[in-house]
Amino acid sequence: MSAPTLTSSARNRLLDVGARATPAREHVLEILLAATRALSHQEIEAAARKQGFNFDRVTLYRVLDWLVTQQLAHKIEGQDRVWRFNAITVTSTEHGHAHFHCTRCGQVFCLEQLEPSFAVTLPAGFRFEKAELTIQGICPSCATD
Amino acid sequence: MSAPTLTSSARNRLLDVGARATPAREHVLEILLAATRALSHQEIEAAARKQGFNFDRVTLYRVLDWLVTQQLAHKIEGQDRVWRFNAITVTSTEHGHAHFHCTRCGQVFCLEQLEPSFAVTLPAGFRFEKAELTIQGICPSCATD
DNA sequence: TATTTTATGCAACCGAGTTGCACGTCGACC
DNA sequence: GGTCGACGTGCAACTCGGTTGCATAAAATA
Numbered sequence: 001m002s003a004p005t006l007t008s009s010a011r012n013r014l015l016d017v018g019a020r021a022t023p024a025r026e027h028v029l030e031i032l033l034a035a036t037r038a039l040s041h042q043e044i045e046a047a048a049r050k051q052g053f054n055f056d057r058v059t060l061y062r063v064l065d066w067l068v069t070q071q072l073a074h075k076i077e078g079q080d081r082v083w084r085f086n087a088i089t090v091t092s093t094e095h096g097h098a099h100f101h102c103t104r105c106g107q108v109f110c111l112e113q114l115e116p117s118f119a120v121t122l123p124a125g126f127r128f129e130k131a132e133l134t135i136q137g138i139c140p141s142c143a144t145d
Numbered sequence: 146m147s148a149p150t151l152t153s154s155a156r157n158r159l160l161d162v163g164a165r166a167t168p169a170r171e172h173v174l175e176i177l178l179a180a181t182r183a184l185s186h187q188e189i190e191a192a193a194r195k196q197g198f199n200f201d202r203v204t205l206y207r208v209l210d211w212l213v214t215q216q217l218a219h220k221i222e223g224q225d226r227v228w229r230f231n232a233i234t235v236t237s238t239e240h241g242h243a244h245f246h247c248t249r250c251g252q253v254f255c256l257e258q259l260e261p262s263f264a265v266t267l268p269a270g271f272r273f274e275k276a277e278l279t280i281q282g283i284c285p286s287c288a289t290d
Numbered sequence: 291t292a293t294t295t296t297a298t299g300c301a302a303c304c305g306a307g308t309t310g311c312a313c314g315t316c317g318a319c320c
Numbered sequence: 321g322g323t324c325g326a327c328g329t330g331c332a333a334c335t336c337g338g339t340t341g342c343a344t345a346a347a348a349t350a
Contacts, residue, residue, distance in 0.1 A: 020316075022328065041306080056330050061307065081226045081337080082306070100271055111268070123256070125285030126245055132279045140270030165347070167297065186337080201299050206338065226306080227337070
């Protein structure tokens with residue numbers, strides 16, 4: 001899973017969907033690809049700034065939305081009314097998804113690899129589309145404190 | 146919609162926790178108990194207004210928060226960055242919970258009766274606390290349209 | 291009744307996300 | 321190569337759910 005360089009990978013992904021690989025899109029996707037967890041727009045902005053790349057708040061929102069519609073990223077609703085994003089690396093089934101939410105530091109981790117198996121029988125009349133499993137607990141870095 | 150049982154029930158619940166049964170708390174809890182689904186603060190406010198009972202936005206927020214801390218209600222984070230509340234009727238295990246979110250009308254139903262059974266093995270270092278299962282789909286009233 | 295505690299109302303605020311519009315930039319087409 | 325149109329970005333102002341601080345009202349306690 002060792003991509004040649006993250007930048008080219010991000011760029012390739014952008015070109016794959018036949019879209020303009022603008023600096024903003026490249027930077028954001030690169031940041032998402034490099035992250036081990038789901039990032040809020042603030043964290044993304046901070047990361048970009050640290051790389052010396054500044055852009056408008058609104059641009060970031062639009063880029064993120066665009067990445068989601070292009071199926072390049074994934075939007076997660078957190079417990080704190082903040083959306084978090086992570087890059088889609090594997091072609092997920094999109095029928096189930098698990099997230100881990102640390103109750104101490106608030107970080108959200110995307111557990112892509114594990115497909116939750118649950119047995120639910122919905123009441124009559126409800127039509128199933130997909131399920132999201134959110135697990136709350138303590139993340140590794142908080143647990144060691 | 147003045148069901149005598151509901152009011153007294155709401156009042157009893159309030160007195161059970163040894164707290165003041167103020168009009169605001171009574172009305173809100175009553176509304177929550179009468180609802181078949183999780184209500185947003187707006188819906189609660191509208192319902193109260195319809196009963197001729199008006200109170201401040203802030204009061205509602207505080208009452209709801211208070212109900213949650215008293216374990217009389219339950220706070221649900223929706224996909225639309227809005228909190229929804231429903232009365233806790235059965236003593237739930239609080240170790241798992243399932244919600245149904247209608248992707249068409251946005252309503253949230255609390256599936257208290259069904260304890261989701263899922264098999265998840267967290268990556269090393271993650272400590273489990275509790276899980277919330279959110280199921281997306283179409284609710285009965287939307288399905289018939 | 292006087293005092294303390296608790297609940298409510300009001301106004302101002304915060305912060306995430308959105309909208310509208312102007313400007314810049316890129317690609318296409320003649 | 322120059323012009324045009326489409327698309328991306330920046331800026332400012334806005335919406336809206338939720339919060340905070342403080343003054344006042346209503347219970348509880350004495």
